[in-house]
Amino acid sequence: MSEPLLTVADSLKDRARAALGSRNLILVGLMGAGKSSVGRIVASQLGIPFIDSDHEIERVSRMTIAELFAAYGEDEFRALETRVIKRLLKSGPRVVSTGGGAFVNERTRRHIKRGGLSVWLKADLDVLWERVNKRDTRPLLKTENPKQTLENLMNARYPIYAQADLTVLSRDVRKEIMADEVLTAVIEAQKESPAS
Ligand SMILES: Nc1ncnc2c1ncn2[C@@H]1O[C@H](COP(=O)(O)OP(=O)(O)O)[C@@H](O)[C@H]1O
Numbered sequence: 349m350s351e352p353l354l355t356v357a358d359s360l361k362d363r364a365r366a367a368l369g370s371r372n373l374i375l376v377g378l379m380g381a382g383k384s385s386v387g388r389i390v391a392s393q394l395g396i397p398f399i400d401s402d403h404e405i406e407r408v409s410r411m412t413i414a415e416l417f418a419a420y421g422e423d424e425f426r427a428l429e430t431r432v433i434k435r436l437l438k439s440g441p442r443v444v445s446t447g448g449g450a451f452v453n454e455r456t457r458r459h460i461k462r463g464g465l466s467v468w469l470k471a472d473l474d475v476l477w478e479r480v481n482k483r484d485t486r487p488l489l490k491t492e493n494p495k496q497t498l499e500n501l502m503n504a505r506y507p508i509y510a511q512a513d514l515t516v517l518s519r520d521v522r523k524e525i526m527a528d529e530v531l532t533a534v535i536e537a538q539k540e541s542p543a544s
């Protein structure tokens with residue numbers, strides 16, 4: 349009797365899982381890029397735990413991100429974010445979705461670079477804006493002109509996100525398709541650098 353053929357989708361998951369090994373996969377990029385929602389799908393495809401650093405920060409502090417910014421300011425939030433991400437990356441494999449400012453912070457970036465394979469979900473301004481303007485939970489966008497603020501953040505941060513190991517273009521396609529593209533990028537990276 350012949351062996352059942354693996355479906356294309358199964359082989360994508362399996363190949364990505366093998367390529368990742370015991371490393372963590374860390375999603376970085378601007379607000380609205382899809383780190384939290386795509387990261388969750390990627391983890392479930394890979395069959396490994398998913399953690400969103402913002403959710404973990406909210407869990408340990410018992411405050412929302414907005415409350416933390418309001419009560420302690422951005423610098424304190426960044427210090428807490430560094431500690432939480434350092435701890436989350438201590439063991440793997442996991443998919444860790446970070447908040448948009450995490451990779452921009454030098455200390456946090458160092459932990460991410462050491463802690464696994466980083467993926468930048470890169471999107472253009474209109475895609476990001478369409479997504480973030482539907483919710484008012486992001487303290488950095490509570491400005492007179494939030495779209496301009498987002499554009500300023502893009503200009504300041506994109507050269508830094510470009511230091512991530514991999515880049516995947518985040519566009520208006522289903523989140524499942526974005527997740528498959530992340531898996532494909534993990535496989536491709538392994539082909540280019542099999543020792544890693
Ligand atoms: N590929 C996508 N297509 C449509 N909507 C998306 C896509 N990716 C994310 N979203 C939506 O955009 C918003 C921001 O996504 P989220 O995952 O929270 O981004 P991030 O964590 O990078 O800020 C959410 O409402 C999410 O459902």
Ligand SMILES: O=C(O)C1=C[C@@H](OP(=O)(O)O)[C@@H](O)[C@H](O)C1
Pocket residue numbers: 377378379380383384402413446447448449450485486487488
């Ligand atoms: O870009 C940033 O500095 C931030 C992004 C947010 O996460 P998302 O990128 O998941 O929205 C959250 O960590 C906080 O509001 C600060």
Ligand SMILES: [Mg+2]
Pocket residue numbers: 383384385400402445446447
């Ligand atoms: Mg998020």
